[in-house]
Amino acid sequence: MLYDLRRADIRIKWLVTGLLATLGLSYVFGAVMVALYAGFTPQRVAATYAGPEMSMTMPPETTVIVQRPMAMADFAKPEVHTVDTGLLIQDTHVHVPMYGLIAAALGVVVAGLSLSRRWALGLIGLLFAAPWLDFAGMWLTKFASPRFAIVTLAGGWAMGVAYLIVAALAVHQMWSSRERS
Amino acid sequence: MNFLIRGAAIAALLHITPVVVLVKRPDAVQALLPGADAYVAREVHLSAADAHRLHEAVDWSPEDGVLVFYGGMAGSTSMGALEFVRVDTPHGPIEVAVGFTPQGAVRGVVVTKATVEMKPWVLEAVAAGFTDQYRGLKPGGAAPAGSAAIAGRAGNLAAYVAGEVDKGVARALASYGSFYNHVTP
Numbered sequence: 001m002l003y004d005l006r007r008a009d010i011r012i013k014w015l016v017t018g019l020l021a022t023l024g025l026s027y028v029f030g031a032v033m034v035a036l037y038a039g040f041t042p043q044r045v046a047a048t049y050a051g052p053e054m055s056m057t058m059p060p061e062t063t064v065i066v067q068r069p070m071a072m073a074d075f076a077k078p079e080v081h082t083v084d085t086g087l088l089i090q091d092t093h094v095h096v097p098m099y100g101l102i103a104a105a106l107g108v109v110v111a112g113l114s115l116s117r118r119w120a121l122g123l124i125g126l127l128f129a130a131p132w133l134d135f136a137g138m139w140l141t142k143f144a145s146p147r148f149a150i151v152t153l154a155g156g157w158a159m160g161v162a163y164l165i166v167a168a169l170a171v172h173q174m175w176s177s178r179e180r181s
Numbered sequence: 182m183n184f185l186i187r188g189a190a191i192a193a194l195l196h197i198t199p200v201v202v203l204v205k206r207p208d209a210v211q212a213l214l215p216g217a218d219a220y221v222a223r224e225v226h227l228s229a230a231d232a233h234r235l236h237e238a239v240d241w242s243p244e245d246g247v248l249v250f251y252g253g254m255a256g257s258t259s260m261g262a263l264e265f266v267r268v269d270t271p272h273g274p275i276e277v278a279v280g281f282t283p284q285g286a287v288r289g290v291v292v293t294k295a296t297v298e299m300k301p302w303v304l305e306a307v308a309a310g311f312t313d314q315y316r317g318l319k320p321g322g323a324a325p326a327g328s329a330a331i332a333g334r335a336g337n338l339a340a341y342v343a344g345e346v347d348k349g350v351a352r353a354l355a356s357y358g359s360f361y362n363h364v365t366p
Binding site: 033036037059060061062063064065066067068069070071072074075076081084086087090 | 199200205206207210211219220221222223224225226227228229231232244246251269274360
């Protein structure tokens with residue numbers, strides 16, 4: 001194969017290393033952001049995406065009012081970050097293209113690795129499946145059942161694991177392999 | 182390759198930054214309901230017809246069809262009410278707290294949340310005094326015009342975010358005017 005990262009020019013290896021390092025940095029801060037706004041447990045993810053919409057059925061026939069006393073401390077209670085349908089549409093619209101481009105960039109790296117065709121196809125499949133799982137989980141959590149929060153978690157972890165596999169293999173083959181030029 | 186680079190640049194530009202708290206809710210409550218020592222949450226569950234009417238008026242539907250007003254009392258005296266309104270913008274959501282006097286006029290407006298990206302625009306707009314323009318507005322009266330008020334004195338992005346706050350104030354005015362006192366619990 002003409003494209004082989006082990007024998008690639010030093011400039012290509014440096015470019016790929018820079019790409020992997022930069023994506024790694026963004027993944028670390030992505031994980032921090034998830035921890036701050038959604039969490040890593042199915043319960044917290046379900047609370048973020050399912051929200052009260054799951055229990056909302058139909059509007060009342062006539063407008064009704066419910067009053068309850070509040071203390072100032074109630075205003076200070078930490079709010080659960082929720083994502084409603086409008087925000088989820090916006091998030092999907094802006095995140096999915098970026099995830100696709102990241103998967104494509106990592107897929108190009110995979111294509112230059114010394115792997116069997118089956119492993120390479122599987123890894124590229126995982127790179128693209130992860131964001132699909134991530135967002136499918138969010139939509140299913142909102143409109144089907146909060147139990148689908150686990151799909152979003154699986155997608156997020158798959159994204160991280162796929163990145164780590166690609167990064168480890170690429171760095172090893174580019175800089176440690178005996179066959180490097 | 183050129184397509185990939187352009188796509189990445191567009192996606193990066195469109196990426197929505199996280200929401201940050203600019204003013205904590207208790208601080209906004211104290212500023213907009215001064216002197217109050219007891220509070221009541223008034224949840225208005227809108228019928229389909231009323232929700233449609235509100236949507237027609239200000240192109241907005243409250244989350245889950247529920248308006249939430251917070252009334253403040255000092256002893257047996259009403260100190261007014263306030264409402265937190267979210268406005269979704271292409272740059273992410275902002276939250277605006279709109280306080281009303283017992284007579285039903287706007288007492289003040291506080292931007293409580295914005296995205297990281299919009300925070301400096303909000304701070305610039307606040308420094309230019311755009312929230313002063315809302316004081317005294319009443320439901321059915323003049324339209325909120327905070328953006329126009331600072332158009333020559335602040336940057337384009339500050340004026341832009343003030344325009345988004347205008348929408349939030351318009352929504353609060355419409356919902357307060359139609360549903361705060363006109364539906365009895």
